[in-house]
Amino acid sequence: MTDTTDSVLEQAAAWRDAGKGAALATVVTTWGSAPRPVGSQLAINEEAEFVGSVSGGCIEGAVVTEALEVIEDGKPRMLDFGVSNSQAWEVGLACGGKIQIWVERVN
Template sequence: MAGSDALTADFEQVMEQAARWREEGKGVALATVVTTWGSSPRPVGSQLAVSDAKEMIGSVSGGCIEGAVVLEGLKSIEDGKPRLLDFGVSDGQAWEVGLACGGKVEVYVERVD
Protein backbone atom coordinates (compact mmCIF):
# COMPACT_ATOMS: atom_id res chain seq x y z
CA MET A 1 0.00 0.00 0.00
CA ALA A 2 1.35 3.41 -0.92
CA GLY A 3 2.39 5.56 1.97
CA SER A 4 2.62 2.80 4.55
CA ASP A 5 6.40 2.54 4.39
CA ALA A 6 7.01 5.50 6.65
CA LEU A 7 4.45 4.29 9.15
CA THR A 8 5.77 0.76 9.31
CA ALA A 9 9.45 1.80 9.27
CA ASP A 10 10.89 -0.55 11.87
CA PHE A 11 14.19 -2.12 12.81
CA GLU A 12 14.31 -3.97 9.52
CA GLN A 13 14.47 -0.79 7.46
CA VAL A 14 16.71 0.96 9.98
CA MET A 15 19.22 -1.89 10.02
CA GLU A 16 19.12 -2.23 6.21
CA GLN A 17 19.85 1.49 5.91
CA ALA A 18 22.66 1.26 8.49
CA ALA A 19 24.23 -1.54 6.45
CA ARG A 20 23.93 0.48 3.22
CA TRP A 21 25.55 3.58 4.77
CA ARG A 22 28.36 1.38 6.07
CA GLU A 23 28.88 -0.10 2.58
CA GLU A 24 29.14 3.46 1.25
CA GLY A 25 32.05 3.93 3.64
CA LYS A 26 30.21 6.14 6.13
CA GLY A 27 30.57 5.94 9.89
CA VAL A 28 27.34 4.58 11.35
CA ALA A 29 25.85 4.24 14.83
CA LEU A 30 22.75 2.34 15.81
CA ALA A 31 20.54 3.27 18.79
CA THR A 32 18.04 0.80 20.26
CA VAL A 33 15.40 1.23 22.98
CA VAL A 34 16.32 -1.51 25.48
CA THR A 35 14.08 -0.72 28.46
CA THR A 36 10.93 1.31 28.97
CA TRP A 37 9.04 2.30 32.11
CA GLY A 38 5.66 3.95 32.28
CA SER A 39 4.20 5.51 29.18
CA SER A 40 7.07 5.69 26.73
CA PRO A 41 6.21 6.46 23.13
CA ARG A 42 8.21 3.73 21.36
CA PRO A 43 8.44 0.07 22.39
CA VAL A 44 11.55 -1.93 23.27
CA GLY A 45 13.47 -2.75 20.10
CA SER A 46 12.68 0.57 18.35
CA GLN A 47 15.76 1.79 16.52
CA LEU A 48 17.39 4.83 15.04
CA ALA A 49 20.50 4.88 12.87
CA VAL A 50 22.74 7.88 12.29
CA SER A 51 25.60 8.37 9.86
CA ASP A 52 28.59 10.70 10.12
CA ALA A 53 27.15 12.45 7.04
CA LYS A 54 24.41 13.60 9.48
CA GLU A 55 21.75 11.32 8.03
CA MET A 56 19.16 9.70 10.25
CA ILE A 57 16.45 7.04 9.96
CA GLY A 58 13.99 5.60 12.49
CA SER A 59 12.99 6.83 15.94
CA VAL A 60 13.44 5.96 19.62
CA SER A 61 10.79 8.32 21.02
CA GLY A 62 8.14 10.70 19.84
CA GLY A 63 10.91 13.15 18.98
CA CYS A 64 11.83 14.25 22.52
CA ILE A 65 15.24 12.60 22.83
CA GLU A 66 16.29 12.06 19.22
CA GLY A 67 18.63 15.06 19.25
CA ALA A 68 20.54 13.81 22.28
CA VAL A 69 20.68 10.25 20.93
CA VAL A 70 22.06 11.45 17.59
CA LEU A 71 24.83 13.38 19.40
CA GLU A 72 25.80 10.30 21.43
CA GLY A 73 25.68 8.24 18.22
CA LEU A 74 28.15 10.60 16.57
CA LYS A 75 30.44 10.35 19.65
CA SER A 76 30.24 6.58 19.44
CA ILE A 77 31.24 6.68 15.75
CA GLU A 78 34.32 8.69 16.89
CA ASP A 79 35.50 6.58 19.82
CA GLY A 80 33.95 3.20 19.01
CA LYS A 81 32.57 2.77 22.54
CA PRO A 82 29.01 1.59 23.16
CA ARG A 83 26.84 3.73 25.44
CA LEU A 84 23.81 3.07 27.58
CA LEU A 85 21.73 6.25 27.85
CA ASP A 86 19.05 6.91 30.42
CA PHE A 87 16.21 9.31 29.74
CA GLY A 88 13.38 10.28 32.01
CA VAL A 89 11.57 13.26 33.47
CA SER A 90 13.37 12.96 36.80
CA ASP A 91 16.97 13.02 35.61
CA GLY A 92 17.46 16.78 35.84
CA GLN A 93 17.65 17.08 32.09
CA ALA A 94 13.90 17.20 31.83
CA TRP A 95 13.72 20.54 30.10
CA GLU A 96 16.38 19.66 27.65
CA VAL A 97 15.83 16.04 26.66
CA GLY A 98 13.16 14.64 28.99
CA LEU A 99 10.10 12.74 27.91
CA ALA A 100 6.99 14.87 28.05
CA CYS A 101 4.83 11.78 28.54
CA GLY A 102 6.40 11.02 31.93
CA GLY A 103 7.90 7.75 30.78
CA LYS A 104 11.48 6.58 31.04
CA VAL A 105 13.62 4.87 28.46
CA GLU A 106 17.06 3.35 28.29
CA VAL A 107 18.73 3.54 24.89
CA TYR A 108 21.76 1.52 23.84
CA VAL A 109 24.02 3.21 21.30
CA GLU A 110 26.70 1.32 19.37
CA ARG A 111 28.96 1.91 16.42
CA VAL A 112 28.57 -0.37 13.40
CA ASP A 113 32.16 -1.51 12.81
Protein backbone atom coordinates in the same frame (compact mmCIF):
# COMPACT_ATOMS: atom_id res chain seq x y z
CA MET B 1 7.32 6.48 11.66
CA THR B 2 6.94 3.99 8.83
CA ASP B 3 10.48 2.62 8.94
CA THR B 4 10.57 -1.05 9.87
CA THR B 5 13.36 -2.60 11.90
CA ASP B 6 14.57 -4.35 8.73
CA SER B 7 14.75 -1.09 6.76
CA VAL B 8 16.62 0.65 9.60
CA LEU B 9 19.17 -2.17 9.77
CA GLU B 10 19.46 -2.26 5.97
CA GLN B 11 20.17 1.48 5.87
CA ALA B 12 22.81 1.20 8.60
CA ALA B 13 24.50 -1.61 6.65
CA ALA B 14 24.29 0.37 3.41
CA TRP B 15 26.00 3.37 5.03
CA ARG B 16 28.71 1.10 6.44
CA ASP B 17 29.20 -0.63 3.06
CA ALA B 18 29.52 2.80 1.40
CA GLY B 19 32.37 3.65 3.78
CA LYS B 20 30.36 5.98 6.02
CA GLY B 21 30.52 5.75 9.78
CA ALA B 22 27.23 4.58 11.24
CA ALA B 23 25.66 3.85 14.60
CA LEU B 24 22.56 2.01 15.72
CA ALA B 25 20.43 3.10 18.68
CA THR B 26 18.01 0.58 20.21
CA VAL B 27 15.37 1.07 22.92
CA VAL B 28 16.24 -1.55 25.56
CA THR B 29 13.92 -0.66 28.46
CA THR B 30 10.93 1.56 29.10
CA TRP B 31 8.89 2.40 32.16
CA GLY B 32 5.67 4.39 32.32
CA SER B 33 4.95 6.62 29.38
CA ALA B 34 7.31 6.02 26.45
CA PRO B 35 6.60 6.99 22.83
CA ARG B 36 8.35 3.96 21.29
CA PRO B 37 8.42 0.33 22.47
CA VAL B 38 11.43 -1.80 23.39
CA GLY B 39 13.24 -2.88 20.24
CA SER B 40 12.61 0.36 18.32
CA GLN B 41 15.71 1.46 16.43
CA LEU B 42 17.34 4.53 14.92
CA ALA B 43 20.27 4.36 12.48
CA ILE B 44 22.54 7.40 12.24
CA ASN B 45 25.44 8.13 9.91
CA GLU B 46 28.47 10.37 10.35
CA GLU B 47 26.68 13.21 8.53
CA ALA B 48 23.83 13.14 11.11
CA GLU B 49 21.38 11.61 8.64
CA PHE B 50 19.05 9.14 10.31
CA VAL B 51 16.20 6.70 9.75
CA GLY B 52 13.85 5.09 12.25
CA SER B 53 12.83 6.37 15.66
CA VAL B 54 13.58 5.68 19.32
CA SER B 55 11.54 8.46 20.89
CA GLY B 56 10.93 11.90 19.48
CA GLY B 57 11.66 15.53 20.13
CA CYS B 58 14.65 16.48 22.23
CA ILE B 59 15.43 12.88 23.23
CA GLU B 60 15.91 11.82 19.63
CA GLY B 61 18.16 14.85 19.05
CA ALA B 62 20.27 13.88 22.07
CA VAL B 63 20.54 10.30 20.77
CA VAL B 64 21.80 11.55 17.39
CA THR B 65 24.41 13.71 19.15
CA GLU B 66 25.60 10.75 21.25
CA ALA B 67 25.61 8.49 18.18
CA LEU B 68 27.97 10.86 16.38
CA GLU B 69 30.38 10.50 19.31
CA VAL B 70 29.99 6.70 19.25
CA ILE B 71 30.84 6.70 15.53
CA GLU B 72 33.95 8.73 16.26
CA ASP B 73 35.31 6.94 19.33
CA GLY B 74 33.78 3.47 18.91
CA LYS B 75 32.66 3.29 22.55
CA PRO B 76 29.04 2.12 22.97
CA ARG B 77 26.83 3.96 25.43
CA MET B 78 23.71 3.31 27.49
CA LEU B 79 21.61 6.47 27.52
CA ASP B 80 18.99 7.12 30.23
CA PHE B 81 16.15 9.60 29.84
CA GLY B 82 13.24 10.07 32.18
CA VAL B 83 10.84 12.24 34.08
CA SER B 84 9.07 11.42 37.34
CA ASN B 85 5.28 11.53 37.61
CA SER B 86 5.50 14.71 39.74
CA GLN B 87 7.80 16.42 37.21
CA ALA B 88 5.44 15.43 34.40
CA TRP B 89 2.46 16.87 36.24
CA GLU B 90 4.29 20.20 36.73
CA VAL B 91 4.67 20.66 32.95
CA GLY B 92 1.16 19.49 32.09
CA LEU B 93 1.79 15.86 31.16
CA ALA B 94 -0.44 13.10 32.48
CA CYS B 95 2.38 10.81 33.61
CA GLY B 96 6.13 10.33 33.69
CA GLY B 97 8.28 7.71 32.08
CA LYS B 98 11.76 6.39 31.51
CA ILE B 99 13.58 5.06 28.49
CA GLN B 100 17.01 3.50 28.09
CA ILE B 101 18.69 3.44 24.72
CA TRP B 102 21.80 1.43 23.75
CA VAL B 103 23.95 3.12 21.09
CA GLU B 104 26.68 1.22 19.27
CA ARG B 105 28.83 1.71 16.18
CA VAL B 106 28.01 -0.39 13.13
CA ASN B 107 31.16 -2.28 12.13
